[in-house]
Amino acid sequence: MTIEDPRSDAPLAGRRVLLTRSPDRAGAMASALARAGAEPLLLPLIDFERAPEAQPLAEALERLAAGEYSWLVVSSITTVRALKEVAAERGTSLSELVPVGTRVATIGPSSRRVLEAEGLRVDLAPEGRQSAEGLLEMWAYSDDGGAAGSAGASAVRILLPQSDLAAPTLAEGLEERGWAVEPVIAYRTVDYPADPGRRLTAELAVGAEPSSAVVLSPQDANAELAEGRLSAVVAASPSAARRIHETLNPLDATLLVAIGQPTAEELRALGLGVAATAAQPTPEGIVDAVVHALLLTPGISPWKDTP
Known part of the structure; x- marks a missing residue:
């Protein structure tokens, strides 16, 4: 048909x-x-452009590659595109930026499928309520998923790349657990069409x-x-x-x-x-x-x- x-x-x-x-x-x-x-x-x-200030994201990804984060939280498919574009500029792939010991969380099955197709293992993704609230519900207050090791919950450091218009729900919810959350702007949401020189074009x-x-x-x-x-x-x-x-x-x-x-x-x-x-x-x-x-x-x- x-x-x-x-x-x-x-x-x-x-x-x-x-x-x-x-x-x-x-x-x-x-x-x-x-x-x-x-x-x-x-x-x-709407359309999407690279973040106006590239340095904060680039530095965060350096720390990610160095194994400084317990978790990488990817809140949208567009975030995957933005991260993949930066990885390509570094001459590497998205999967190579994420160390084996860093866990990955995302919002639901669709973004999970995209991340896994890019070579990343996803450790946490809600099946029911596919939103920031749904992800927070899966993360019990008394459990950090084993990411902190023996140092306890205070050792959990989380990288949260997201849109410039992202609601604070996810960052605030994770901070309430006593974890160190680092939000960083990965891309801008703009009226269509985006500036051709800044538009996200990485293919997933x-x-x-x-x-x-x-x-x-x-x-x-x-x-x-x-x-x-x-x-x-x-x-x-x-x-x-x-x-x-x-x-x-x-x-x-x-x-x-x-x-x-x-x-x-x-x-x-x-x-x-x-x-x-x-x-x-x-x-x-x-x-x-x-x-x-x-x-x-x-x-x-x-x-x-x-x-």
Whole structure:
């Protein structure tokens, strides 16, 4: 099945779903929607650049390679891309930057799959609540995962590379355990498109398949919304939620689907309704959320209307 020839019996047959991602980051999600019968459309709203100050991250990675951290916490797939780019500039790979004795934690199965494809062993990743809160719940207050050794919890030193817009939830939660957390900006989240000279371009082994879906301009997307031609808009992150609020109008005739609770909370804080939240930040989880939103919305069926 292709995007141009969806199955008529699929749950999203005849539905047009707007993904607020750039083509180079939307492939798997767009393909999953197409397999469910939808026509995926793209509206790039946010992009990512290297950190404006490169030295703090470079120095932190020097300490990482020297074995000075008990844990490396990777909070997003974009962080993996940023670290891989810096590693390549150093003439090495991401896996070679992380010593054998340093444990790796991440947010969930998707980022775990990306890290393992890059050659890293992941020691901790929540399966259920895939967020900073979910990761903190897995880290019991009385247990450091053995990383501190005989020196006790105070010896745990954690490197936390992240976005310049990252919420303090994870850093503060780890510090409450008495551990030494070193947050460092790995990349900037910017409005699309990023500066070509600063844009993150490192290719990941998995998880960043490109998409051939139609790309809309903000003007085109708003025209589609005004005509009621979009069944759902998918917000992939809190940053994307803010840009949706700033860019798209009217939103009252379409359904908003959030990827993850932080994104859903941001949409609600902006005064926007959330029709469904993807339980898993995977392509299949997003399809399930879109179908769920259409099923629960009065007067809207997930199956294509027939004469």
